[in-house]
Amino acid sequence: MHFNLSEERKMLKESCDRLLNDHYTQYKNHHEVSRSETGFNKKFWKECSEIGMLSALISPNFNGLGGTGEDIMIVFELIGKHLVVEPFLSSGILSITSLTNSKDIETSVLDEISSASKIYAFGHSEVDTRYDETYIKTKANYKNDAVFLTGQKSFVLNGDFADKLICTARFSGNDFDQNGFGIYEIDKTHCDIRSYNTIDGYRAAELKFSETPAKELCKNSDAYNALLETLYAGAFALSAESIGAMQVCFNMTLEYLKTREQFGKPIGSFQALQHRMVDVMIEIEQAKSAVMLAAGTYKADKDTKYKNISAAKNLVGRAGKLVAEECIQLHGGIAMTWEYNLHNYAKRLVMIDHLMGDSDHHLEKFKLYSNY
Amino acid sequence: MHFNLSEERKMLKESCDRLLNDHYTQYKNHHEVSRSETGFNKKFWKECSEIGMLSALISPNFNGLGGTGEDIMIVFELIGKHLVVEPFLSSGILSITSLTNSKDIETSVLDEISSASKIYAFGHSEVDTRYDETYIKTKANYKNDAVFLTGQKSFVLNGDFADKLICTARFSGNDFDQNGFGIYEIDKTHCDIRSYNTIDGYRAAELKFSETPAKELCKNSDAYNALLETLYAGAFALSAESIGAMQVCFNMTLEYLKTREQFGKPIGSFQALQHRMVDVMIEIEQAKSAVMLAAGTYKADKDTKYKNISAAKNLVGRAGKLVAEECIQLHGGIAMTWEYNLHNYAKRLVMIDHLMGDSDHHLEKFKLYSNY
Amino acid sequence: MDFNFTQDENEFRQEIKDWLSENLSQRISNKVKKFQRLDKNDYEEFMKALSAKGWLAVNWPEEHGGTGWSNTQKHIFEEEIVKAGAPRIVPFGLNMLGPVLMEFGNEEQKKYYLPRILNCDDWWAQGYSEPGSGSDLASLKTKAIDNGDHYIVNGQKTWTTLGQFANKIFCLVKTDTDCKPQNGISFLLIDIDSPGIEVRPIITLDGEHEVNEVWLKDVKVSKENLLGEENKGWTYAKYLLTHERTGIAGVPNSKSAINHLKVIARKTYKNGKPLIQDPLFSSQIAELEIDLKAMEIFNLRAISSAESGKAPVMESSLLKIKGSIIRQKTSDLLRKAIGPQALPYISEQFDEGWNQETIGPEYAGPLAKQYFIYRKISIYGGSNEIQKNIVAKSEFRM
């Protein structure tokens, strides 16, 4: 048993960190990038692909160079550390996972993604879905050999600038059925797209379809399984991302406590604040540990895998909120300003809890997979 | 609107406090009293009655001198302050409430209780009842004009030295039915009694009956209503008792923080401890306020009454645990010794949560009565 | 002990309600309820109406044009204006400067300034905090140098709420640096359009402009504008800070926020059932509601004890702490309730008259933003940590 990264992975981590560091100078421009017309930086995205950050997310079975829990953890911790707005989650994790869990997928499709020549988005959440896994109202209408989608996906990360959209739609059963839905691919050009920014400075879109021609990727139990794999892959990647952001918050706060003076001494010399910093530190270490456990069992049987990812997402949700709230409070007024970078990390930490199931949702899932 | 006690009640409070103070010198002997053969102090009990502490719990309609929420609050805060083991709760609140909510009750019975010439106990909880209000397995068997009880009541406060026992038993329906049970009076001599001490130094008993002759006090919806009134009266009195005990814990801890030195200064000068004391202080004030609200609406419509008592019992449960745990922790080692009196208060605070519904139970009841 | 409002108090409440329903414009209360941005006119429209009715200076004695209301009446009034969705009554002139002027100002100052506050002629800003001294007033650096009949003021103030609308600012300045810091502070009343003053916006983490920095460079301030005595400003500043804090717990705001939360939890579904029926989520709401009910009584106890003449200093600090926790937890549950609907941020939604379709229900729009900005509640006006220090010092005597 050991917890060290292999030499190879250390190198991956270092080269990615360097690239991200250069690009996101002072980590200050993620709002600008995501508010730009394109919504992401194409050149940078290409560079990420070139140093292997995308193929690190794909298993060798599909022509990738990674795809293990550890690879995903490394990449997404860095994404959290640098507040990267490029579509790693939507194209790199959600779309790739749903594609690789579909039938007869061609490796060339994945190559397009990993080479950054195509961007995919994944649409599942509808306006009322909240975190219900199979609450799908978008309709799939089969006519002869073709299928057409009608409905609305409200919270599609990077859904505006993606080339292709993968989404869930229902062809039978009631709105909650685990059966009777499929995963489909549709072309961006066939959707009514409304683009918006999220409160934490990322990019998403609401997509409307009306009898839009689609391509079936899988359906029924295959679709259910692929959907679960996708949602859990997303929850796992977000958990790792959260760790990166927590660490930045902690470091910024520690630095501030050492330099900011009140009543003639650094505020970090006040015992009440020190003790709260230790509480924060403990929860960050706990969250890290939970993510490591999920990473280590990412290829295990599904019950174990899902249980540990739900544990991680639950803990990361709780810890992320604690870190966000305590780091703001320990800073005081300056943390309330737009100018000071902390709020961007705090927002990301909290909003991660709004994606792919919040801490309450994953607590229930943990119970489910632990046979409570 | 005002929160002051009337002159009359101030006098009641002061005279009771004086009596209890004299008796429970240094508040150190409640274990001895409850471990004595009688289980309580007869002389003291008589004195309590003489200064009106018992009739303060009974409404003028039944020949008492009080019985309002405020009266009960005043008496039970003092009981908590002095860790009184005499049967105020069992005889003074639970039995009186169940009797006054029964049909055709004679005032003379209540006079016997308030004059301390008879002690009643109330038995509802069976071994598996937990806090379920109507989970009753003890059987009532009606034969001609008579009724006989068979079963077991496991957690009867002061059930060993009481003269009479009032208890619930079921004559029809399933174990959980709100109908089909009654409240009965039986004679102590007809029970198999096993006496024991509780972890917090009080006295209770397990009672077994087998075709024991009983007297019906009420049944069906009357019994259900009387039972709810009784359980809520108990929950309210315990909430007030908790406030008295919390205040003692807080004062002891504050005193200790001021006098105990470590690293060359009083430990109370450490900011981290000060801040935690403030947190404790806030929750005590909150708990007091919730109990006052419940006292003020003790005669209101049942939904309002029960909602506010459940709110108080929930908050007192949470606050009591916080006070118990924090006061021990802030003391350190000395609080772990039998010799130092704090543990008796801490134990009482925590065990109050095990009587008449814990904080989770009352949270659910609060939701019920608030139409969630 | 008596929990009921008197007949008179109930009638008083009805009078407030009736007046509000006629005099608070639908336009403004709509903006407030939708968390839209208020401009100077919005505030002034409502305050002028109150002023005309004689209800603006809630905390002032009648001799100065105040209401002379009891604390209970003030509490009722506050509850009703929050319920009605009124904008808040801007407190800097009315509740901060006003009482200090009455206590320590000279006759001319009182005669000149008090009516102007009452008539909304002046909009005062607060010049207390400085970049280096958040909670530590004694360390302030803005200096006023005696220059005959006037001072020359140099320095910087910050966290000046709504300073962009102000024409006046009251400032704590150092007039003596050779003594204990507390002894060298004076209290100046300054025109904000004096040459050398610049008000610069601070954009807060929600992207909004409500607070400001105020830069003072060689600003000439006549000695007539000194409040009270030179170097006694510390006393006035403390008087201002401890005066009138009955509303500090924010009970009416939390009440309406929890109601809002329950409405949303009824409209939001989880596993096919309203979220309010979800055992875990509803328990979080219920616990909060219990805490709030208790705090409401705690607050009334403090009000009632103030009524009988005791200054509720310790209670104010405890209520400020608990009040901030409850407001923040409510905003936390609000954002949690709506799940992914918390994600979209459409800044235009918070402009008056915006009527496009939202992503998700309209109520979802402000909730995440609100959660983040409400972090300030435990920071401003003396952070919760400072409040705890105050209580420890005054109550524990440690």
Added chain:
Amino acid sequence: MDFNFTQDENEFRQEIKDWLSENLSQRISNKVKKFQRLDKNDYEEFMKALSAKGWLAVNWPEEHGGTGWSNTQKHIFEEEIVKAGAPRIVPFGLNMLGPVLMEFGNEEQKKYYLPRILNCDDWWAQGYSEPGSGSDLASLKTKAIDNGDHYIVNGQKTWTTLGQFANKIFCLVKTDTDCKPQNGISFLLIDIDSPGIEVRPIITLDGEHEVNEVWLKDVKVSKENLLGEENKGWTYAKYLLTHERTGIAGVPNSKSAINHLKVIARKTYKNGKPLIQDPLFSSQIAELEIDLKAMEIFNLRAISSAESGKAPVMESSLLKIKGSIIRQKTSDLLRKAIGPQALPYISEQFDEGWNQETIGPEYAGPLAKQYFIYRKISIYGGSNEIQKNIVAKSEFRM
């Protein structure tokens, strides 16, 4: 990163299991599982069996008769003995004094004392804490006065765990009072039956006798029994405290406690359903279980980093804090689970061989008692507050 135990480690675990099933008597493990009082023989029976097998001195190097095991092996061993319901290995001689002797003792002392610890000939007690110095060792007052070839010791030690069974005690004493407190401390090895020593019981809040006061009055201690150099005791004391803290989180104990909790929550009914299906209660268990799973990995990370030579000082403190919180929360849920069944306290239930009927299920008996006594976990061995101070000082450098 690799989470799997190696083949060797798995075999090692099996070997431990097998040995325990044959060598740990049913009688003792029953007492442990029922939380009954252990006497000196119970401890020694198990420890002597381990000693005979060569497994007693888990943390000692092989040259001194230790196992020479890796940290991972120690961790596995610890897990298995907890699972099996073994009494704890009394640590005062083995894990506290032993390492200090090896590092700082002279040859004679090592030759004499180490084998006696290994063979359970000596039962050591710890003489660190004093009534006035809980967490503040520098302030201790027990004095040793130089009297030629021996010292005369006077003072009082407290919190001496299982001191009633000990025949030896190691004590920190002041040998110089004219210097900085830390510089005047010496480390003495003392026979507990020396004239002038009295061991008095401290009854803890659960009514049990596990800790003691040790009074020393004019106790003669030969200078041969000085460990290391005079006035260097502070160094040895710190060495002792920081040495070997991998088990500090109590992971195996919490694991078996949570399993116990889940078993009880399956047997206990609420509204006609097993309590483990109650959404609120099961969520509290699940959150705790998630925390524990995370802490187990955190603990393994610390062990693995210690394996590669880094002293996990900061991790030890964090694990001690979190470990105590998890154990205490588990004991809290255990008492909550059983409702009124937590009330009865029958002291005789905790004596060996007691077989009367209980009030409520047998497992209910110890749960409230355990909850109260487990408050000590966040107090002893350096309270959580002291741990936080240590982390702040060492990691934050503040």
